[in-house]
Amino acid sequence: MRILVVGGAGYIGSHMTKMLVETANEVVVLDSLVSGFRDAVLGGRLLVGDLADRALLDQVFSAHRFDGVMHFASSIQVGESVRQPAKYYRNNVANTLNLLEAMVRHGVGRLIFSSSAAIFGEPERLPIDEAHPVRPLSPYGRSKWMVEQALADYERAYGLRYVTLRYFNAAGADPLGMLGERHEPETHLIPLVLRAASGRRRAVEIFGADYPTPDGTCIRDYVHVVDLCRAHLLALERLMDGGASGAYNLGNGSGFSVREVIDAAQKVTGRNIAVKTAPRREGDPARLVADAARARRELGWRPVYPALETIVAHAWAWEKKSTAAPIQATPG
Ligand code: UDP
Secondary structure (H helix, E strand, O other), X not given: OEEEEEOOOOHHHHHHHHHHHHOOOEEEEEEOOOOOOHHHOOOOEEEEOOOOOHHHHHHHHHHOOOOEEEEOOOOOOHHHHHHOHXXXXXXXXXXXXXXXXXXXXXXXXXXXXXXXXXXXOOOOOOOEOOOOOOOOOOHHHHHHHHHHHHHHHHHHHHOOEEEEEEEOEEEOOOOOOOOOOOOOOOOOHHHHHHHHXXXXXXXXXXXXXXXXXXXXXOEEOEEEHHHHHHHHHHHHHHHHOOOOOEEEEXXXXXXXXXXXXXXXXXXXXXXXXXXXXXXXXXXXXOEOXXXXXXXXXXXXXXXXXXXXXXXXXXXXXXXXXXXXXXXXXXXX
């Protein structure tokens, strides 16, 4: 397949690009490098540019006949989205519409879209399946849901077929240690816990120890980045085979508390991790756990790395590599 990977220099997109190249696909990466890294693109051809640039999109789609597009590029911080909603609606909604319109103009009819468990808001029941009510609590979650709604309308009117994948907590790293999580600033739990283990940080803060959960800390469903990428590949293959559009929740179906993640990291690293209790972070539901039965049934998705310790071990290998030869601090 010939595939455009938008945001292919970012965390999940770079793992996807690697997988697509390894499975003998032709890949073009489009990334602004605002938060992605040039050296994370391990294959294919990198074009540096922004989805705001509609003329560039026309050029890219005129130069290549893509079988499908995978769209990973977005702003991803829930807290920031509350303070700067304009950035989220611009980057995640308006820029995505530019991409969709370019696809329609150029007759590219298959899209895999990165959505999020954040569309569900505070869960009514667990685990969360696709029939669960959608009530996003933040501009970030709303921006993802707006695109999902637009996609349904675009399909009806323009025949653009799509699969939207709602990631629960993406984590882990390339099992061979060639890629890993590299957000600047880093806000995600597992890399921050591992920075506390390696000494890059003094301690990890627990955002709220008074939630209605067994140990008082938030419960999340951590899913390996490589397993997420496999779901993208299966989803695109489904569309190539003429399968219908759809939305899928992606997680392992088991929840771990913040304290359990820290315990797993202490076990994997053999190091003591200093912990501080801090106030709750705005917009964090107490528990998020996925029911991924539809993805298993319709896509044939089977996570290969469901164990939290494997996820943490792969992330730890990347953290050690990053501390041994410090990675560049600024994106680009
Ligand atoms: N978390 C925490 N300390 C941190 C970062 C995150 O306690 O330094 C908690 C956060 O409140 C949430 C969980 O860890 O309950 C996972 O957060 P993350 O930002 O990794 O992913 P999110 O759930 O926001 O997608």
